[in-house]
Amino acid sequence: MSFANLKKQSKLGSLTAKLVKEVEKMNNNGATGDDRLWKLDVDKSGNGYAVIRFLPPPDKEDLPFVKLYSHAFQGPGGWYIENSLTTLGQKDPVSEYNSELWNNGTDAGKETARKQKRKLTYISNIYVVKDPANPENEGKVFLYKFGKKIFDKLTAAMQPEFEDEEAIDPFDFWQGANFKLKAKNVAGYRNYDSSEFAAVTPLLDDDDALEGIWKKQYSLEEFVAADQFKSYDDLKKRLESVLRVGSTRIQPTEDLEHEDDGRGSAEELVTAATQTTPSTEDEDDALSYFAKLAQE
Numbered sequence: 001m002s003f004a005n006l007k008k009q010s011k012l013g014s015l016t017a018k019l020v021k022e023v024e025k026m027n028n029n030g031a032t033g034d035d036r037l038w039k040l041d042v043d044k045s046g047n048g049y050a051v052i053r054f055l056p057p058p059d060k061e062d063l064p065f066v067k068l069y070s071h072a073f074q075g076p077g078g079w080y081i082e083n084s085l086t087t088l089g090q091k092d093p094v095s096e097y098n099s100e101l102w103n104n105g106t107d108a109g110k111e112t113a114r115k116q117k118r119k120l121t122y123i124s125n126i127y128v129v130k131d132p133a134n135p136e137n138e139g140k141v142f143l144y145k146f147g148k149k150i151f152d153k154l155t156a157a158m159q160p161e162f163e164d165e166e167a168i169d170p171f172d173f174w175q176g177a178n179f180k181l182k183a184k185n186v187a188g189y190r191n192y193d194s195s196e197f198a199a200v201t202p203l204l205d206d207d208d209a210l211e212g213i214w215k216k217q218y219s220l221e222e223f224v225a226a227d228q229f230k231s232y233d234d235l236k237k238r239l240e241s242v243l244r245v246g247s248t249r250i251q252p253t254e255d256l257e258h259e260d261d262g263r264g265s266a267e268e269l270v271t272a273a274t275q276t277t278p279s280t281e282d283e284d285d286a287l288s289y290f291a292k293l294a295q296e
Contacts, residue, residue: 036218038126038142041133046185051130051178052144053203054154054171058125058217064171065124065151066220073116075242082238083229084118093236094118122151124171125217127203129178141216149192153179157197166200173210174202 042048057064069084071094085092098116101109126144131137157170157177170176178201182194204210222228230238 034143036143038128038131038137038144040181040183041131042183042185042190046183046190048181048183049132050128050181051198052181053127053129053176053178054144055125055127055141055217056171056173056214058219059215061219061221063220065122066224068121068123068223069118070121071116071118075244077242077244080116080239080242082235085229085232085235086118087224088226088229091232093232093239097239120148121145122147123220123223125220127213141213141218143218143220150181150195153192153195153197168197168200170197173204173214175200176203177201178203 038052040048040050055064067087069087070082071084072079072081074080080094082094084094086095094116095118098113101113101116103109123143123145126142128137128140128142154170157168160167168175168177170179177197177199180196180198182192182196184191184194202210203213
């Protein structure tokens, strides 16, 4: 680009428009900028629409999704953003500390535990059938991160509640169904309640094309591999740094290995947390929630 063209673009405002578009693209790809990840674009009102197809397990893997727990909260020493070892069924210092806070009998302890609660994310491969905001994504395979609300819709499809509803495998190429993803803004948070499955139909009528899609899928197990998690000691050091507790030892609470293992006050923690912390309806997209925390 010549200097004259640069000046011309400045007058037209086109450079600014390009920068804004690039920033939006970066934001939509998430903090990691992983171009394998697909995310639904929404308009200024918070509305968005796309049609996606959840795909079967990748080659040499058993499940079409993985489940990941993480923590993201701010303390006096900065932000704590880490994967939780509870994903692997191991003890995690934040879960232990949250249990201790909840059991100390104070409202302040419970409020802090709520803010530091685990975040649940599911990850699957998807095929983008229709993406009006980004039509260049159509016909491509991506990774998709989503929360419990959408996962509940997948579960409901596999295990319908009523007799007149037929169970479907939403991850099946031939007996699955396209998923109409509909987002809207409810009380300042992303809501997907209107999302639904279309009628059962093969993704494509060409098995060779389906095999090609299957071979393009990404590994899911890599997201929950051991090397994606820091050690207990490293996480504990990071937590102490964020909380600025120095050498203060964080004691694990007896009988409470997980925050939400369904026993005693740990179960109460999850219930109270979901009542106090606004649900984003898509817990993989808690940006607005964390933004509010960052402003506090």
